[in-house]
Amino acid sequence: MQTLQLLISGVAQGMIYALVAFGYNITFATSKTLNFSLGNFLMLGGVVGFILYMTHNWPFFAALAAVVLVGMVGGAVLLKVAVEPSLNQRSAYGWILATLAVGIVLRNAAEVFWSTDDFKFRSPLGDSPWRFFGEPQPDGSMSGGLGVYPQEVLIIFVSLAIVAAVELFKRRTVFGKAVVAVSEDKDTASLMGIDQKFVILFSFMLSTAIATVGGVLVAPITLVSATMGTVLGVKAYSASIIGGLESGFGVVVGGLFLGVSESLTARFVSTGYKDVPGFVVLVLLLLFKPSGLFGRAAIRKV
Template identity: 50%
Template sequence: MQIFLQLVASGVAVGMIYAAIAFGYQLTFATSKTLNFGQGEALMLGALFGLTLVPFTGYWLMLPLVLVFGFALGAVVERLGVRPAVKIKSEYGWIMATIALGIIFKNVAENIWGRDDLKFPSPLPEEALTFGGVRVLPMELMIVAGALLMMLAVELFNRRSIWGKAVVATSNDIDAAGLMGINTQKVITLSYSISAMTAAFAGVLVAPVTLTGATMGSVLALKAFAVAIIGGLESGLGVIVGGLILGIAETLTGFYISTGYKDVPGLILLLAVLAVRPVGLFGKAVIKKV
């Protein structure tokens, strides 16, 4: 039982990283029905940018600078990759454009920081804490708390601020929001900025417990996309539940079966959910009037 609880604890930390990235997918899909398939590169650039700043600012002062960097990066992606495709009503142009930007960002990172993985200094002690026989790294606790606080902060922003309410209105009905005087284009840009900001924040959260490099975001983003589909692309709660399910399933599979099969549960869950409930576990089916 102790081993099982240890695996669950590790899976929760991994799952919350997936959830934080998937939350970014949910933000852009809600306002524009588009996704940033370079989300993993936003995480990677946030981590590498933070690694560059840490020697000069320390970890805690680095965080707000990374948030600003991620916010600006999201605006660039929306302006260069999404807006032109949406403007000409291209159904698939934004997919290829965001993928292309992701590849460009990855190549830029390789030329600036190199192809070797780098060690990111941990702001917390690296000695594990013990709770009822379960060993947990302080950084793993910070990952869970940081991801939850980040999603809570975005939720409060949406509920309490004028811009946040504009995001909610645009998410509910973009045409009606435009008729009410809301600049929906700026709202979409804002959603991309917040999305990339959350990914960059996730990058500096996960970096101290992994190696940091130009390829670190690719697999994480792919699994986070599966989480978004499993939980529901329009449900914040869904991405949290989906992330936890996938993270725990992976750690249990890796230990009890084989590490070579630890990626299989995500694919099985994805196929099962798509077959039974295509809108996701917490998604809502929408009937379109023609």
């Protein structure tokens, strides 16, 4: 029963990784660049959500809508400020550093203008666990058995829904196919009349919006702080690499693997080492499959 509970929280954690990992993949598909500040955009979502929902008592969905808006604007700004300059200069690593820089600025700004403390974020579904298979108590509640936080269930379903919706969008709609076309071959896509600049802009806005939503989703579980996105961003990045940057649903596999290995290691080995097994597997995996589980290996052309 306890293992099942660990699995559920591992899955919930993993789905957050998968969701943010999906954000990495979206920009990689269209522009072959990754937004290394995505973890800090997640933090931005958590913080903005906290300020609106908890501090100013906005209705949850109004706060969420505002968070999505912030994410989209942030993505557009990031693209213009950090990624486009280095794409124009054809610099090999400029965008890595530039997006890292934006992440540093975001985090430091949150610390300076908001707070350096941790805050509790109330789940819209309530913070008491749903209990299954427990002993009924005299006052009508349950104790023992399997306790599942409603937020965990929400994370799993919302994350899956977002990933599935975007994948469906890519496969079924004309604009989605334009996105795929740009990811396959930018120049040919341009010749077919697709505005690749717009597609790239769209992908960055979508990616950061997803990350900020991830921040609101994960906040009730992890607490809100200026540093909440740093490690999470790296884990999500790992999940995306494990699945393969060019795969769609591969991120879910990568995310689940990291989330579950983390919660099991924390319980059965040590909390301090909870990240290590996932990381070690990542390095070993890349030794044998250099482009991830579901990535495509490139043929060297000269």
